[in-house]
Amino acid sequence: MSQASGTFKPMKHRSGSMRDRLHGYTKRTLGAGGSINEAVSLPQGESCAGWVAVHAIDFYNDTSTIWAVMADDPYLSTFKDGEGYPSGVEYRWSDNDSSEAVSVPAPVYITKVLQWIADQINDECKFPDDDADEEEALVVFQTPQFAALCGQIFRRLFRIYGILYSNFFGTLEALGMAPHLNTCFKHFMYFCIEFGLLPDREIEPLDVLVKPIKRLYHASKHNNK
Numbered sequence: 001m002s003q004a005s006g007t008f009k010p011m012k013h014r015s016g017s018m019r020d021r022l023h024g025y026t027k028r029t030l031g032a033g034g035s036i037n038e039a040v041s042l043p044q045g046e047s048c049a050g051w052v053a054v055h056a057i058d059f060y061n062d063t064s065t066i067w068a069v070m071a072d073d074p075y076l077s078t079f080k081d082g083e084g085y086p087s088g089v090e091y092r093w094s095d096n097d098s099s100e101a102v103s104v105p106a107p108v109y110i111t112k113v114l115q116w117i118a119d120q121i122n123d124e125c126k127f128p129d130d131d132a133d134e135e136e137a138l139v140v141f142q143t144p145q146f147a148a149l150c151g152q153i154f155r156r157l158f159r160i161y162g163i164l165y166s167n168f169f170g171t172l173e174a175l176g177m178a179p180h181l182n183t184c185f186k187h188f189m190y191f192c193i194e195f196g197l198l199p200d201r202e203i204e205p206l207d208v209l210v211k212p213i214k215r216l217y218h219a220s221k222h223n224n225k
Contacts, residue, residue, distance in 0.1 A: 011057050011121055022046060022054040037220045040191040048195070049141035053127070055191055056153045060117050062184040063160050067110055069177055070168065079105035086166040086205035091159050106163045113156045120149060154197045161185050162206050189213045 022043070029039040042051050070076070082090050084106025092101035093112050104112070121127045126149060128137040140146055164172065164181060172178050192198045193214060203210050 011061055011118070022051055023058060026055075026058070035220055036187055036190045037194075037217065039187070040194045047138055047141065049146065050138060052150050052195060052197075053141050053146070056117075056150050057121055059157055059184075059188050059191070060114070060121065060153070062188070063157055064114050064118075066164065066172070066177060066181055066184065067114065067160070069175055070171055071107075071111070073171070075171075076105075076107040079107055081105055084163060084167045085109075086162045089162075089205045091163075106167060110160050110163060113160060117153055117156065120153065151197060154192060155199075155202050157188065158192070158198055158202060158206075161188065165206060165209060185209070186213055186216075190217050193217050 026039045030036070040055075042048055081103040082105075085091060090103065091106075091109050093104050093109055094101040095112075126140075126146070128140050165185075169178065169181070172181050189210060190213070194217075
């Protein structure tokens with residue numbers, strides 16, 4: 001991963017690895033016209049922990065690609081500490097677990113979150129590359145520590161979507177990115193609903209957007225039975 005002017009290069013799955021195989025399920029399902037419900041469902045015989053792990057990477061790629069479109073906009077530097085968040089909330093940032101969380105502008109928060117996620121994924125101890133040993137990687141993926149890490153990744157990605165929709169949707173719409181943003185967010189939310197990855201208190205700032213997606217998810221789930 002490299003960073004320049006707040007933009008991030010997408011993470012790739014090595015050909016032939018478990019992560020590449022799992023990524024392929026989603027790509028083939030959506031490419032063949034399958035529903036998002038089908039695309040987020042755990043493939044038969046696969047590890048749920050591995051499925052969540054590969055989606056943490058894929059959803060990071062989606063979000064960082066969207067952010068890259070506007071990351072160099074001079075407008076972003078006009079935000080002050082605590083500004084640019086969904087109404088009624090402010091996401092604070094701490095560079096490590098022991099330091100106090102501080103107020104930062106929303107664009108800075110997004111950049112810090114994306115850098116933090118990239119650092120986690122690139123850390124072989126936390127996010128092992130399964131290219132050499134799939135079973136060894138799964139041992140790590142199935143630990144409580146990894147589940148907690150993925151939970152934090154998904155919560156922070158959701159917060160990025162909250163910032164984008166509450167303050168930058170007009171900009172992304174003008175850039176022709178609104179349909180892509182909506183598709184990525186719907187896919188992300190279907191996956192989070194499928195596996196219960198977001199607590200209700202986290203969802204509240206975007207409840208007006210999340211409720212219709214929840215209804216669509218459950219309706220589609222019912223129709224596919």
